[in-house]
Amino acid sequence: MTFFSWKPGLAVWLVAGATLVGPASAAEAEAPGLGGPSSVRADLTDGDGLTDPEFRSRFLQANLPAWFAFKGSLRENANIDFKIDYLSLGQWSNADVGQGHAAGGIARIYGTWQAFETGGLTAKLEHRTAYTTVAPQFFGFDSDAQSITGTAFNDIQLALTNLFWTQRAENRVWTLQIGQIDVTDFVDVYGLVSPYTAFQNLAFNTNPTINAPNPGIAVAGGVRLHENIYAIASIADANGNPAEPNFDVFKTGDTFKSFEIGYMSSQDRIYFDNIHLTFWQSDGADNGSRKDDWGVAGSASWFFDNRWMPFLRTGFSQGEAALYKATVSAGLGLYTRQTDLVGIGLNWSDPGDAFDDDQYTAEVFYRLTLSPNLAITPSVQLIANPALNPEKDSLAIFGLRGRIAL
Template identity: 30%
Template sequence: MRAFLFRILVVLAASIAPLHAQDALPDDDPHVPLLQGTLSAEGDQEASDAEVTARPFPRDSLLEPWFAWKQDVQERTGLTFGGSYGLLHQNYSDSLIDQQNSTGAKLTLNMAYELFRKGTPEALVVAVAVEDRRPMFGSDQPPLFAGFGAGSLVPTAATWGQFDLGVTQAYIRQNLFGNRFQYTVGKIFAPNFVNAYPFFDDNRQFLSQAFSTSPSIQSPLRGFGAVAAWYPTANGLYLQAGMYTSHSDDTGSTVDDFFNTSEHFYHFDIGWTGRPRAGLPIAARGPTDSDNIHVSGWYRNAQDDGTPKSHGVAFNVNRMVSERTMVFFRGGFSQGWAVEKTLAGGVGWRPTGQPSNLVGIGLGWADPAASVLRPQYTAEAFYRFHITRNLAITPDIQAVIDPSTNPDESVLWVFSLRARVTF
């Protein structure tokens, strides 16, 4: 019990992140924070708070006094905290496991605290996330597994899985030398850093993994690792590298695996980034890298259980083409992994007058390594709209064409409805 209470206290201390660090950069500074994705503990909270401060909304939230108090605590102490609760329902036009419907729930508590150099862009931040994910309302499988069961090669809801309440992230992070050097160490969610881009968050954006984390990368999930980024010049060029244990544990520790085994995942990125645009980013998240091009190389050691080594290359291009519109094009190639080749492209558009609302359309292709499986095509469209500043509803439709593991179907339709409240 004492260990559990300690975890909760640490989590509540880590959701408090410096929301002003990005704004402290000069307008012409190319050294964009790269290691604060929205599926990290503090990045998730920053994105939620960005949505809270955006206007206008159809009506005020009942939690307005709570948000004002949180902001006051953050300004006085350097502690940021909060959380979210989400529900996702998916309906499949066909399913190999005879589960036509699946509902999943996510509870997330985030915390971040500035240990040193409080109130500055170079603050040393400790961040923690506590999460709980499960199927709901009689569903046998949560959406992550039900989508596989329906016959899709890639998840139809990439992070909507199942595990009991526990610490899923706990790390330290710091930006140094005017953001020219950035690092994160601890228990982290590796897809935050591997070939990441602004539309990879299935809490707020696309649900299919065809448009979130690259299906061609055999990335670990939650485990101990370290990642660093460096800007060697002043024109936006950056280098980023990470090393993680190959062993994922949603709510447990993998420190021993990192230091006592040779089973690791490595990646190295080289890219160019443009300065984020003023105002609320197109993806309604905190530090959005609005104009980016990068190439990611990765390698995963062979495992003691006989799993062979794997490696590959992936790329990403995303760019703002107007004040409210971003386009993206991504792809990858691998050897030794289940998905051998992928391509995806799409657009995100922020409707006029509703700065947190978002429309997304994507088209993707995935080619499995197994020759007995056919290539799969995925089309997805969603519209996220806010009822209040902290309550968003997202209808979503996916057309999975030639689903790889459901050969009797030409089109697998996936209809989704997502609701998410932040607090």
């Protein structure tokens, strides 16, 4: 899903987990393989959270016949599926410090090649840029809060975030991946985890107590242990940079490891109806830029009537490497018109021993689908006791995100 320059990491990981479903949408989907709601598989499906598949299909055939035919021909004749999208995010705060505003954009091209029935290649190339002095990802810090308020909208420029091979069993009971991968696509995820279609604050994305590495060279795998039980484990290079991919993990040996075990109502609803525990550990860097850390995270979410998704998430870390030492988040996602999404989230966090008070965060957003290929998402984030400014009681951040996908 995302990567953050405040915690380095070229991911090299091993995952033992279920054959996982991707899209964070109101519709059920066939489990496409390892990857959560922000993965390439999820974004490629018609149920990627932008709109429902039948509506998209009718619109494309009527309004973009050449493009639709071209992509359809690639899928039919070469087993290649791809998408291009662009996202923009603007944020404004009422803080009396910092820049007062931030904006940035992400251009992405991503796709899959299904070489065999049980194996194929996944790739994603991104260009992330800040329009302003401060990128939205760091706007919370600029406004004196220990908070990432614009997850994924940084200024790392060109980055290879995915380039990996997937191999799976014919009955999809296990999945194996190797290559350049993003562990946050599946480590401790749930249906509303994607910063491209759902919440923007990290408190409601990948658990902020997990010192997850950035995308990079990786090995990943998954196994379904029972009809309703799955497990996930990972090992990742903790020091890399997806903007400059390398194999340094074989020299340093610094790795991130995780193990997750969870309950699902069925395989094709693994991120809709899901309860899990995630255990993780990250090595420190030899140069002292990152400390050793470990922790535990838990998550429970359930999709009622294919409209309502309440969630409860928590976690703690032993060290000081992650954003927070402890956190609890709760909230609700509500799908309306089968295309729009309302999200409400509340969070308590302990930002660490260096801070006097706990920090509280609330986020409300409404993702409005203007057309099958265009969505805008206004949002409000309220932060009480912003940790970097003990003298300030609260902070408000207003946001507007746009996404166009073809």
